[in-house]
Amino acid sequence: MSLNIVVAVKWVPNTQVVNIDPKTGTLIREGIPSIINPHDLNAVELALQLKERYGGTVTAISMAPTSARAGLEFIIGMGVDRAILVTDRVFAGADTLATSYTLSKAIERLKPFDILVFGQETIDSSTAHIGAQTASWLRIPYIYYVTDVEYLNGVVKVKRKLEKRIEVYELPIPCLLVVAMKSNEPRSVKLSYKLKAKMENCIEVWTNNELGLTRECIGLRGSPTRVEKSIATPSVPRKKQKFDGQDVKTAVKWLVDKLVEEGLKIV
């Protein structure tokens, strides 16, 4: 028994360090470093735990610009055996349908796989679409919000958490699991793994030469959705009264008076 596990990770701008220009109200994009989507590290951790318990290999896959190599090195450093960087200019501009299509075609090349592991959502787009959509292209069963996994004789038993429920499901392999955010503690990087990765050259790059996908089905052209325009946020009308003085005591007195005037029963 040994599992062929594939984990999907996205290379995203680190929104933790993104700031807004207070004057123009726009995003300060300069010098924003990218990182592996933090919720995907939970997926990597789960994949590595499965490998440790049941044996097998973990392959990471990411569709991204070539700069994502650094992210894949990081994942290899966590203990992933092999990483595939799916990259080509023709993949650019893809919405979630075209992204999941391209990813699923790449994942098909990793057959026979047993368990696909996805993060719950990305911090830059937060759609949580790609897991379900990839399962639909591959026509394999899937489940979201997984917190715990056991494997026995071709059956994957998962625990998952909904708003008010904890559920247990059994899925046959191959299947796709979407890991709940923050459901485990991702391990840190080991230098020895990283060095090994460099020597053994375990990051492969696949372009559309390898995948051979029709141009009309990928990238912007293969995306049903179009982002038309961006307009300024219409704000909810508020009173906008601001107390900007040195003395905090006076400020809070002013505030409590206002809240009492509004009829709020706080004192």
Place this chain on the structure above:
Amino acid sequence: MSTAGICPEWDLIIKDEWRGVWIFVETFDGEVNEASLQLLNPGRMIADKIKAKLVGVMLGHNIRHLVREPIYYGADEVIYVDDPALSTYTPEVYAETLISLVRKYKPEIILAAGTLRGREMIPYVANILRAGITADCTDFDVDVNTRDLIMIRPPFGATLLAHIRAPERRPQLSTVRPNVFKLPSRDVSRRGELIEEKVDVPPPRIKLISSEEVKVEEVPIEKAEIIVSGGRGLGSPEGFKLLEKLAELVGGVVAGSRKAVDAGWIPHERQVGQTGKSVKASLYIAVGISGAAQHLFGIREAGIVVAINNDPEAPIFENADYGIVADYREAVPALIEEITNRRSR
């Protein structure tokens, strides 16, 4: 720019064959989900603009006593499937059943609540139909000429809103987080057609072994009357202890921005905003929160908004009723003291 919808592997879409606005109304756990019914609100607006029927769609087992609810809240018609095979939810089975109905009736628009189960099954539905989908929309409009749904959501970057369309494909799908729209009023005198459908429900490939309800101890933020909310400006989990003190004093609960959640200072269930929850508290106190559009969407329906922030330029002040420019480490204890003093007077 080239057009979409010409991938030779997709079914051709003749747009004029697709008519009607559908709201997928969840009945999981034996009751009608309020978040789904809220969507009859934007649904009505869209349907009226393009003169289409507004239809509630329900799947489940033993749901006949529930199927009039969407009509009471504004739907013209309800299409439902009541089948023992739908007694337990699994994403694939529910999605495939909904897809069968979509193929038969060809609605042009489908809105669904962005509950955990909705977010799990709706992207699958969209993909099988090779249709466009957007998540977490915060508003809608519709182009009356093309009948394109304009799906509005804040994109990456904070103060702008993206308008997204899927001009070549039908149906057009969107999910919306709970409480983004107000529940329309319930009118039991409203009448509408009920259509029971029979569908070949596919056999499940995955099996539900157990399902256990868990008790939530704290008041969920979407139900709270007073919320004290903290952001990255708190700088540490200790900051939240201070907010808890204030919240306890005024009978409220604590919540946070996404950055506070990312930092691990507060659980995701208590995140306010586009990818968290929308709240309707009568008092919302934002402490150390800058006021990004994704956050502000979560407090559209809040009553009085108070901001405490040490940056006089922070956008939150433009979106608050009352603001204090101060370091929260001074302002929050001072506020606690002021309230305590007044009460003892």
